[in-house]
Each structure stands twice: as structure tokens, then as C-alpha cells.
Amino acid sequence: MKVHDLDTPALVLDLDVLERNIQGMAARCDELGIALRPHTKTHKIPEIAHMQVAAGARGINCQKLGEAEVMARAGLRDIMITYNIVGPTKVGRLIELARWANMMVTADSDAVVEGISHQAGHAGCTIRVLVELDTGGQRTGVQSPQDALALGRRIMDLPGLSLQGIMTYPSMTRAKPFLDETLALFGENGLPTNIISGGGTGHEAISKELGCTETRSGSYIYEGLSRISKREDLDPARCPLSVLATVVSVPTADRIIIDGGQKTFRARPTNPYGLIVEHPEAVIYGMSVEHGHVDVSGCNHRFRVGEKLSVIPQHAGMTSNLHDEVAGVRDGQVEAIWAIRGRGRVR
Amino acid sequence: MKVHDLDTPALVLDLDVLERNIQGMAARCDELGIALRPHTKTHKIPEIAHMQVAAGARGINCQKLGEAEVMARAGLRDIMITYNIVGPTKVGRLIELARWANMMVTADSDAVVEGISHQAGHAGCTIRVLVELDTGGQRTGVQSPQDALALGRRIMDLPGLSLQGIMTYPSMTRAKPFLDETLALFGENGLPTNIISGGGTGHEAISKELGCTETRSGSYIYEGLSRISKREDLDPARCPLSVLATVVSVPTADRIIIDGGQKTFRARPTNPYGLIVEHPEAVIYGMSVEHGHVDVSGCNHRFRVGEKLSVIPQHAGMTSNLHDEVAGVRDGQVEAIWAIRGRGRVR
Numbered sequence: 169m170k171v172h173d174l175d176t177p178a179l180v181l182d183l184d185v186l187e188r189n190i191q192g193m194a195a196r197c198d199e200l201g202i203a204l205r206p207h208t209k210t211h212k213i214p215e216i217a218h219m220q221v222a223a224g225a226r227g228i229n230c231q232k233l234g235e236a237e238v239m240a241r242a243g244l245r246d247i248m249i250t251y252n253i254v255g256p257t258k259v260g261r262l263i264e265l266a267r268w269a270n271m272m273v274t275a276d277s278d279a280v281v282e283g284i285s286h287q288a289g290h291a292g293c294t295i296r297v298l299v300e301l302d303t304g305g306q307r308t309g310v311q312s313p314q315d316a317l318a319l320g321r322r323i324m325d326l327p328g329l330s331l332q333g334i335m336t337y338p339s340m341t342r343a344k345p346f347l348d349e350t351l352a353l354f355g356e357n358g359l360p361t362n363i364i365s366g367g368g369t370g371h372e373a374i375s376k377e378l379g380c381t382e383t384r385s386g387s388y389i390y391e392g393l394s395r396i397s398k399r400e401d402l403d404p405a406r407c408p409l410s411v412l413a414t415v416v417s418v419p420t421a422d423r424i425i426i427d428g429g430q431k432t433f434r435a436r437p438t439n440p441y442g443l444i445v446e447h448p449e450a451v452i453y454g455m456s457v458e459h460g461h462v463d464v465s466g467c468n469h470r471f472r473v474g475e476k477l478s479v480i481p482q483h484a485g486m487t488s489n490l491h492d493e494v495a496g497v498r499d500g501q502v503e504a505i506w507a508i509r510g511r512g513r514v515r
Numbered sequence: 516m517k518v519h520d521l522d523t524p525a526l527v528l529d530l531d532v533l534e535r536n537i538q539g540m541a542a543r544c545d546e547l548g549i550a551l552r553p554h555t556k557t558h559k560i561p562e563i564a565h566m567q568v569a570a571g572a573r574g575i576n577c578q579k580l581g582e583a584e585v586m587a588r589a590g591l592r593d594i595m596i597t598y599n600i601v602g603p604t605k606v607g608r609l610i611e612l613a614r615w616a617n618m619m620v621t622a623d624s625d626a627v628v629e630g631i632s633h634q635a636g637h638a639g640c641t642i643r644v645l646v647e648l649d650t651g652g653q654r655t656g657v658q659s660p661q662d663a664l665a666l667g668r669r670i671m672d673l674p675g676l677s678l679q680g681i682m683t684y685p686s687m688t689r690a691k692p693f694l695d696e697t698l699a700l701f702g703e704n705g706l707p708t709n710i711i712s713g714g715g716t717g718h719e720a721i722s723k724e725l726g727c728t729e730t731r732s733g734s735y736i737y738e739g740l741s742r743i744s745k746r747e748d749l750d751p752a753r754c755p756l757s758v759l760a761t762v763v764s765v766p767t768a769d770r771i772i773i774d775g776g777q778k779t780f781r782a783r784p785t786n787p788y789g790l791i792v793e794h795p796e797a798v799i800y801g802m803s804v805e806h807g808h809v810d811v812s813g814c815n816h817r818f819r820v821g822e823k824l825s826v827i828p829q830h831a832g833m834t835s836n837l838h839d840e841v842a843g844v845r846d847g848q849v850e851a852i853w854a855i856r857g858r859g860r861v862r
Contacts, residue, residue, distance in 0.1 A: 175604045175862050231805045252763040257522045279820035308764040308772050416599040417655040425655050432861050458578045473626035474601050492859045512839045514779050515522050
């Protein structure tokens with residue numbers, strides 16, 4: 169089947185570019201001497217996670233327990249969840265997962281580690297844990313090296329847990345004092361720092377400088393080796409994900425309407441929404457729920473109803489999250505249809 | 516099962532409020548003397564569509580063919596799709612649907628109606644069609660009364676199509692000249708105007724004044740009888756949809772983090788993200804992909820990890836679109852789990 173025979177809107181993934189991004193990041197991490205644990209929240213597709221591991225990744229990272237379940241069922245065996253797992257239902261699922269995958273979690277409070285320990289201890293299994301540091305993300309994470317030490321000690325004391333080190337987000341130069349002091353305290357007090365986890369795409373070198381042993385880079389699979397920041401970055405040679413859309417209306421000479429809007433594309437709050445590959449001079453200037461509004465006043469091409477266009481979305485990871493499947497293509501031919509199995513696994 | 520026993524994040528729907536909104540809009544349309552054809556893109560749940568029809572709606576409206584298929588399979592029998600159906604694959608599905616549901620579509624070009632007619636004529640079925648007018652939405656729709664007449668005539672001439680009238684979006688007072696002139700032209704030329712379709716929530720009276728015979732109001736089921744425009748509108752007495760979330764971190768005295776972010780909630784580009792029902796003085800000031808960031812500096816309550824909170828999202832319809840199911844509750848008890856069957860049916 170040819171790509172243009174797909175009904176629209178369809179999520180399409182160029183496998184050559186995807187493979188190049190995967191190999192490129194593997195090579196960069198090798199060169200830097202830092203292990204790669206790709207964050208799979210970007211794609212949520214087990215087939216891609218397997219490609220990343222085959223290229224040398226030491227394991228994977230998930231953001232929600234439900235995503236980890238999907239990956240474990242698909243055969244991934246070294247899984248970190250960088251999320252506080254809270255409540256007996258979720259902890260029970262984590263323990264169940266740990267029976268067949270090597271699980272690791274992050275935590276930032278006694279309440280979280282005590283909840284996990286309680287069930288892990290009873291089940292006779294061991295969950296690996298990293299202490300999460302808030303190194304400027306102002307999200308989760310302990311607030312000081314002293315708090316990190318206290319939580320690390322608590323983890324050491326509790327049954328069913330195995331302290332492995334620390335996790336930092338984000339990996340910025342300004343995080344160095346916090347990180348250094350925590351590592352010193354851990355060292356002085358005999359706490360392990362086997363794993364020092366940093367992230368993400370574009371921060372690999374800084375993570376290495378900070379002393380991280382692994383990077384949780386994720387968006388590189390859809391964005392290449394640095395983050396997308398402007399419309400010029402939306403280049404088919406580095407961005408494998410696109411949406412095949414159809415022109416459903418040409419109401420005026422200046423405007424066409426395509427069959428994907430806010431429920432097909434996810435943009436950051438600011439323009440641009442994406443790049444129309446065949447007509448870079450066209451500007452997607454707005455989106456209603458199911459329609460994309462395109463200004464074609466700068467195009468010489470005369471658009472017609474029924475014409476199909478490839479749109480590279482401005483925010484590939486969030487766009488992918490709106491869809492149930494993606495067509496993997498090579499040289500214009502559909503090679504695979506992959507289910508986005510982790511989509512919607514918010515629990 | 517009690518609501519607070521649901522694992523989080525969970526989409527929750529207060530059935531008493533939902534029913535009140537459904538009855539309220541039915542009563543308002545009765546009073547105005549305008550038929551109600553609810554737009555189901557807001558909820559995408561066949562069970563709710565049936566409740567709307569039972570309350571007097573003349574049929575339903577869908578925005579995509581895939582949504583209409585879901586509704587038809589669930590027994591809905593009068594379905595309008597306010598979308599240009601383009602391409603042989605989609606037209607084939609429309610014809611198939613027309614074998615067991617009474618289908619109506621809108622169109623704004625010869626290309627669209629010719630594509631539908633081609634297959635409908637061959638199949639020996641009849642598809643009802645409305646001419647869509649662009650009355651200020653600057654999206655789809657013909658641009659002038661003369662264009663509406665020309666397209667109406669084309670529809671009359673083509674086999675397999677039955678012209679029913681016109682559709683306008685949006686229903687604003689400024690649309691009156693366009694609408695009046697189109698109706699006059701249709702009348703003078705013997706074209707039918709059995710259906711004059713307007714929309715949506717909050718515009719019922721204007722639609723009636725404009726001469727519309729039906730209103731495609733949709734968001735009222737989650738927002739009440741007028742649109743949500745500010746945080747103060749997020750009132751549990753009118754907004755039945757909420758997200759049950761868990762506090763997963765209390766990193767500082769001023770900040771808590773809940774287990775839902777951009778993949779659980781969909782906000783308009785501007786704040787606020789939603790209202791925490793139990794603590795209205797708390798402010799959700801940011802969202803990362805899977806975390807909600809809440810400023811609790813204005814709260815006397817001391818939050819703890821594991822605590823569950825109800826959040827009314829600022830954009831209920833778009834939030835619902837991120838989830839696979841919703842728990843229908845009454846008096847704190849879970850009464851039903853409904854699949855959001857139309858979610859992801861972008862084709």
C-alpha cells in the first residue's frame with residue numbers, strides 16, 4: 169500500500185528517518201560515555217522501544233505505570249518509571265510488574281517509599297529506587313541535599329526496596345552544586361550512587377558533565393538530536409512523524425481547510441501548528457476542533473478538494489498521543505501499522 | 516463502588532447534573548420553538564446521545580464519519596455529519612451507514628457533492644444534504660448567497676442526493692443578511708429549506724431569530740446553558756465532568772503536584788486549567804505532560820501525598836477526548852462506566 173492510499177487524517181512515520189535518529193542518539197551517547205535510557209512517553213510504541221534497546225539503550229523509561237505495563241507485556245525487561253507511585257492499587261500493579269520485569273522507580277517522599285515497601289516486603293520482591301532531586305524543575309523532587317540523604321537512608325532501612333542512586337530533572341549546569349553536595353553526602357554516609365539519572369534530548373553533554381551515568385532522552389526519536397524550537401526546525405530529514413491530511417474545502421483563493429484540527433494535531437500554545445511539506449510557503453494559522461485553517465496566499469499552487477498533504481506537527485509527541493495507530497513507511501510504501509499502545513494509559 | 520475508590524486520574528461524570536443540563540436545554544429549545552440536534556462531538560458517548568434523544572432531540576450531529584459510525588452502531592438513527600465527506604473510502608463508508616441510519620451531511624463545493632452522488636447513485640440510496648454557508652466562521656462554507664444557490668441547484672440535479680436546506684456556522688446576528696438572501700434565492704428558485712441548521716450552546720435564541728429550524732448545541736451537557744468563559748463558571752452545580760486526581764508530591768509548603776497533566780487535562784492556551792472543588796483557593800498554575808502543578812499558598816488545608824481531589828477541567832470536551840472511559844456517578848457512588856467510543860475517530 170502506498171502512503172497516499174491511506175485514508176486521512178493518518179499519522180505517518182518515516183522509518184528511515186526514525187532509524188537514523190535512533191542510531192544518531194546511540195552514537196552520541198557512546199561518544200560521550202553516558203548510558204541511554206530512552207524516555208518512551210514520546211512514542212508509547214513497544215516496537216520503537218525494542219529498536220532503541222537493540223541500538224544499545226540499557227533499558228527504557230516510562231512516565232506512568234500503565235505505560236510500563238504495556239512495555240513489559242511487549243517484552244521490555246528493564247523499565248524505570250520516573251513517577252511517584254502512590255496508593256495501594258498502583259503499588260499492587262507495580263509489584264505484579266516486578267515479577268517479570270526489572271523495575272525501578274523514583275520517589276521524593278517517605279510516604280511514597282513506605283507505600284511501595286509495605287507491599288514489596290510482603291510480596292518478597294525488591295523494587296529499585298532513585299531519590300528524585302528538584303534541581304530547578306519546580307515540580308516533584310526533594311528540595312535539598314539533606315532531604316535527599318534523609319530519604320535515601322529511609323529507603324535503605326525499608327524492606328523490599330533497593331536504593332540505586334539519584335535522579336535529577338532537569339539537567340542544567342545550575343544543578344551542579346545540589347548534585348555535587350548530594351553525591352558527597354551519599355558517599356560519606358555509605359549510600360549507593362550506582363545510577364545518576366539525567367535528561368533529556370539536547371542535554372546529554374551537560375548530563376555527562378554533571379556526572380550522570382545515564383540520560384533519559386526521549387523526544388530525539390521524533391525531533392532529532394536537539395529540540396524543535398522554531399518552524400525552520402520542522403525538516404522532513406530530521407522529523408519522521410507527519411500527519412497525512414486531505415484538503416476538504418477551498419472556500420477562497422487564499423484559504424484551504426484540511427481534515428485535521430485540535431483533535432488530530434497538538435500544538436504548543438503558540439503558532440506555528442506545523443509545516444506542510446509539499447508547500448512550505450503555506451501557513452497553518454488556526455485550528456478548530458476538527459479542521460485545520462491554512463493561509464495559501466503565498467502559494468502559486470492551486471489547491472483542490474481531495475488533495476492530500478503531509479504535515480509535520482509542531483509537537484510530535486503530544487500529537488502522537490491523540491492517535492491510536494501510526495503507519496510506518498519507507499520510500500512511500502506502508503511497511504507496518506503500529507498501535508500506539510501506551511496512549512491513554514494515564515493511570 | 517465509591518467515587519473515591521476509583522484509581523486516578525479518572526474521568527468522573529455527575530449524572531444528576533448531566534441529566535439536569537440535558538433537561539434544561541430540551542426545555543429551553545421547546546420554549547423557543549426550535550428543534551434540538553445536539554452536537555455529540557462534545558461527549559462522543561452513545562449512552563449520552565440516547566439520553567438526549569429521549570429528552571426530545573430530533574437526532575444527533577457528529578463532526579467526523581467515524582463518530583457517526585459509532586453512534587449508528589449504538590442505535591442512533593438520525594445522524595447529521597457537519598463535515599465535507601471527501602474521497603471514495605469515506606464516501607463508501609457513508610453509503611454503508613445510510614443503509615441503516617438516516618444520514619444527512621453538509622457540503623460547500625461541487626467536488627464534495629459530486630463525490631457523494633457518484634456512489635450514492637450507484638448504490639441506489641439517498642443522502643440528505645445541506646448547503647453550508649460561511650457566515651463569519653471563516654472556515655468551510657460557501658462565500659455568498661449566489662454560491663449557495665448554485666451549489667443547491669447542483670445538488671438538486673445529482674442522483675442519490677436530497678437537498679434539505681442550509682446550515683450556518685456560527686449563528687450570529689451579523690449572519691442575517693447572508694441567511695435572508697440565501698433563503699430568498701432558494702424560495703424564488705424552488706429549492707427546499709426544510710432544514711435551516713444553526714448552532715450552538717448559548718446561541719439558541721439567536722438561531723431562532725435568524726429563522727433556524729434546529730440548533731446544533733453540544734457543549735451544554737458539560738457546561739450548562741451558556742459557555743464557560745471564566746474560572747468562576749467552573750461550578751459543580753452546572754459542570755458534571757471532573758477529573759479525580761491524587762496528590763503525588765508535596766515538595767514545598769506552597770506547592771502540591773497532582774497525577775494529571777497535559778495528557779489528562781486539556782486547557783485552552785490560557786489559564787486557568789481548572790477548579791479544585793474541595794479547595795477553590797488552590798490555583799493550578801501549570802501542567803507538564805503528566806503532572807499538574809498547584810499553588811496552595813492560599814489554602815489553610817495541609818495537603819498530604821495520597822489525598823484525592825476533584826478537578827473541574829476548564830475545557831471539558833477536549834479533556835474528555837483524552838480519555839477512553841468515564842465513570843458515571845450519583846451521590847458519590849459509581850453507577851456506570853461508559854466507554855468514550857467516539858474518541859480518536861478522526862477519520
